[in-house]
Amino acid sequence: MAMNNIFGLFANSPFKPIQRHSEKVTECCSYLVDFFEATFEGDWEAAEKIRERISETEKEADILKRDIRLKLPRGLFMPIARTDLLELTTQQDKLANYAKDISGRMLGRRCAFPKSMEDAFMAFLCCSLDATVQANRVITEMDNLLETGFKGREFDLVSQMINQLDSIEDDTDHMQVQLRLDLRDQEDKFSPVDVMFLYKILEWIGVLADQAQRVGSRIELMLARA
DSSP states (O other): OOHHHHHHTSSSOTHHHHHHHHHHHHHHHHTHHHHHHHHHTTOHHHHHHHHHHHHHHHHHHHHHHHHHHHHSOSSOSSSSOHHHHHHHHHHHHHHHHHHHHHHHHHHHHOOOOOGGGHHHHHHHHHHHHHHHHHHHHHHHTHHHHHHTTSOHHHHHHHHHHHHHHHHHHHHHHHHHHHHHHHHHTTGGGSOHHHHHHHHHHHHHHHHHHHHHHHHHHHHHHHHHHO
């Protein structure tokens, strides 16, 4: 029986819940743009409200994650192991957790980057968030990949998308290095504790891209096993 006919036997794709979870995770991360813009303005009240939105979205992602763990059928006749799908969900869920942690720690310290670094920092943040968006795009393609039997043009497309994800993550590494150099030149404007905190924020933003790349690597591993 052809793969697409087998796929038609199922009422719902096993990837649909994972795709919904990925979309919610990506939404959660996207609020960091507005959050940091509020910190640049020194509007910590607005930042707190956006942080609450991030927290609520992260909770919604957690609910979707639990539903996947509880309801993902066993014994699916498909070339993807159930354990791989669960691990993929775990990896992408960490992105929402990181977004919540970053906003929470920033709000707790209330120490903003200097004006001269704002544009470069936002470019760095948006590049890291591009990685989360790219990971979501790869997840979105999984249904089409399943229907084609994990081969052909769709397989090549997904492989290219994962390579693009790696490239985005590499770009964030270079941007982070430059931002650290910029911050080093302005260390005397901050207390030692605040300086170390800002270095940590740069590290945590970079972790978003790193984690998105791990999602891509998990998918790549799944494809290699299929």
